[in-house]
Amino acid sequence: MTRDESPCILVTGATGTVGSHVVSALANRDDVSDDSDATDSSTADADGGVTVRAGVRDPASAADRFAADVELAEFDFERPETWGEALAGADRLFLMRPPAVSDVKRHITPFVDAAVRTGVERVVYLSVVGAEKNPLLPHRRVERHLESADASSTFLRASFFMQNLNEVHREEIVERDEIFVPAGGGATSFVDARDVGEVAAVALTEPGHGDRSYDVTGPAALTYRQVARVFSAVLDRRIEYADPSIPEFAWRMRRRGFDWSYVAVMVGIYTTARLGLADRVTDDAARVLGREPRTLREYVADYADEFRR
Known part of the structure; x- marks a missing residue:
């Protein structure tokens, strides 16, 4: 160039x-x-x-x-x-x-x-x-x-995108007041996709990022019970964590119209959390962006209208 x-x-x-x-x-x-x-x-x-x-x-x-x-x-x-x-x-x-x-x-x-x-x-x-x-x-x-x-x-x-909660799991949250994922008690270092997009933009347009790897996570690892509490506080209504078994989750997702290959991907993701392998938190996003990444509370507040009945 x-x-x-x-x-x-x-x-x-x-x-x-x-x-x-x-x-x-x-x-x-x-x-x-x-x-x-x-x-x-x-x-x-x-x-x-x-x-x-x-x-x-x-x-x-x-x-x-x-x-x-x-x-x-x-x-x-x-x-x-x-x-x-x-x-x-x-x-x-x-x-x-x-x-x-x-x-x-x-x-x-x-x-x-x-x-x-x-x-x-x-x-x-x-x-x-x-x-x-x-x-x-x-x-x-x-x-x-x-x-x-x-x-x-x-x-x-x-890490796991916060936006999956509104893009994939919105139906259960809106219609049943529940978060329906088979993650057990494992924690996940949720990251806002907006932050990932901004990190990508920096890496594409600023010097010093070539031939590097960044673990892009949110600022904290949360269990889905904690996630439900955040939703409850921000939306001002009680949201429960259903904690279904893997078969229960798979059958409901299939009934909702997801094909088996996609259900298998989701099961794999939540099994990783269930086994305690999704809780890694780093400061990579903060170092690249020069600010702390968005919290789950900020995400729920910004997307609150999508979770209203």
């Missing part, structure tokens, strides 16, 4: 839980720096901006979800014919693996190769906490491929 060019950042999964917040955070930034010259304040274009390109399956239907200055590009990991136009001119990439894309070797790593081949120099990848310890995870397979790629990479190993 030359000094008079505006960096172009392609965001995959741009309508998703984290990707949408990456787009918003990038669109709100007014400068961008280059790792190659950390002493220079910026390599922004004349307007001080950065070109943000949202990769979406259907640009027409997604147009009203983004600010007017966000570019839209048709993109689908499983349709390589969409890759070229989405990557055209892009030199930075926010990469995430959609849960539905299970074949990393067929769809994700070839896309990484195509991105590097067409000029992407910096990749920020959304991974999960503990990926480095589990070679069987698809996230770790992507990480290892990025480690060997000819591009700078940053791994955001995120």
